[in-house]
Amino acid sequence: MNGNKLHIYFTPAQLAQSAADRIADFAxxxxxxxxxxxxxLAGGTTPRLTYEQLTDARYKGIIDWNNVHIFWGDERCLxxxxxxxxxxxxxxxxxxxxxxxxxxxxxxQGEIDPQTAADRYERELRDYFQSRLxxxxxxxxxxxxGLGSDGHTAxxxxxxxxxxxxxxxxxxxxxxxxxxxxxxxxxxAINAAKTIMFLVTGSxxxxxxxxxxxxxxxxxxxxxxxVKPEDGNVIWMLDSAAAALIRxxxx
Numbered sequence: 001m002n003g004n005k006l007h008i009y010f011t012p013a014q015l016a017q018s019a020a021d022r023i024a025d026f027a028x029x030x031x032x033x034x035x036x037x038x039x040x041l042a043g044g045t046t047p048r049l050t051y052e053q054l055t056d057a058r059y060k061g062i063i064d065w066n067n068v069h070i071f072w073g074d075e076r077c078l079x080x081x082x083x084x085x086x087x088x089x090x091x092x093x094x095x096x097x098x099x100x101x102x103x104x105x106x107x108x109q110g111e112i113d114p115q116t117a118a119d120r121y122e123r124e125l126r127d128y129f130q131s132r133l134x135x136x137x138x139x140x141x142x143x144x145x146g147l148g149s150d151g152h153t154a155x156x157x158x159x160x161x162x163x164x165x166x167x168x169x170x171x172x173x174x175x176x177x178x179x180x181x182x183x184x185x186x187x188x189a190i191n192a193a194k195t196i197m198f199l200v201t202g203s204x205x206x207x208x209x210x211x212x213x214x215x216x217x218x219x220x221x222x223x224x225x226x227v228k229p230e231d232g233n234v235i236w237m238l239d240s241a242a243a244a245l246i247r248x249x250x251x
Contacts, residue, residue, distance in 0.1 A: 004213065006236045008243045012049060012201040015239050019199055020053035022235070023142065026195065027063045030141045037063075040071045040143035040185070042154075043086035046199040047144055051094035065100040071125070073145060073190070074155035075108035077117070077181040085110055114172035114181040121183060122170040137192035137230075138169050138185070145190075147200045151208045151222035154190065155182035162186050163223050187226045194232045198224075203241040210245040 009015040023039070030037040041047065054063070070090070078085045087107045095105060106124055109117045129135045145153045155173060156163050162171035162184055169189035174181050190196070200209060212224045213236075219226040227234060238246075 004234045004236055006238065006243070006246070008238050008240060008246075010240050012046060012239050015199065015201060015237050016046065016049035016053050019050040019197065019237050020056075020059070022197070022237075023050070023054060024059050024062045026142045027068060031064055031067045035067060037068045038071070038139070038141045039068060040073050040140045040193065041086070041090050042073050042144040042146045042199065043076075043089055044146040044199075046201045047146060048089055048093045050144075050199060051090060054094055055097040063098075065098045066104075068100060069104050069106065069128070070095070070100070071106045071140070072108050073143060073153075074182055074184040075110045075117075077110045077114050077183065079111040080107065080109075108183045110183065114174075114183060118170045118172040118183050122168060125169050125189065138189040140193040141195065143185075143190060143193040143196045145196060145198050145224075145227065147198055147205055147208055147212065147224055149204045149208050150177075151211060151224050153198075153224040153227060155184035156187075156223040156226065157182075158221055158223060160223075163219050163226055190227060191229050191232075193229055195235065196227055196229055196232060197235045197237060198227075199237050200242045201239040203244060205242040206244045209236075209238060209242050213246065 027037040072086055075086050076084055080087050082088060108121045125138055129138055147153055150158055157175050157177060160173050162173050165171055165186040166188060168186055171186050172183055211222050215222060217225055
């Protein structure tokens with residue numbers, strides 16, 4: 001992959017602090033330029049640490065939450081009150097702690113039939129970007145992504161059909177490895193983002209990071225390789241454990 005910017009931190013806590021600072025800066029600049037900040041959230045432990053940082057009082061004068069629109073990169077097919085729901089995690093770690101109007105929160109309905117949920121999320125995304133903003137693509141100002149030890153990102157898992165999707169912005173996928181359904185953004189939506197920020201920590205992710213950045217292009221096996229914004233940037237935020245197999249010249 002070309003055009004990746006790598007930032008490596010000693011600890012997950014340091015990474016989360018820096019990520020929160022960057023998100024606040026993106027928000028401030030986007031709102032100043034366009035009157036809004038469109039943010040796509042990720043699930044997982046590292047994003048949660050980042051969301052908790054964003055509730056700190058020092059960001060109150062920087063992020064105008066009234067002008068922030070929140071979407072998700074993927075969701076588990078669970079009720080919104082379930083502790084494993086990506087929405088629930090973001091709600092308890094961040095959204096309940098800041099003054100953001102409910103109309104700015106565009107959650108995936110993980111509690112209903114998976115295909116219906118994907119279709120509804122597709123409509124909501126297209127209504128917002130195309131009908132309301134007059135933008136043909138899902139032009140997130142910032143999309144946060146995680147990375148699994150198997151190379152998956154969002155809910156694009158190895159061998160799943162949505163990796164090759166070229167038209168739809170969302171997909172419902174049964175993940176055989178997990179015996180569970182997921183709703184996910186597809187490559188056309190992910191790669192329309194202005195900036196994509198990977199948040200990755202832990203030694204169990206080191207091999208996946210190395211493969212995404214340096215292995216021959218094989219997205220069916222390493223789905224995160226599909227992340228190649230059409231006219232955007234990719235920022236990798238890694239702790240030292242996740243970056244252990246990366247040489248300075250790589251990325």
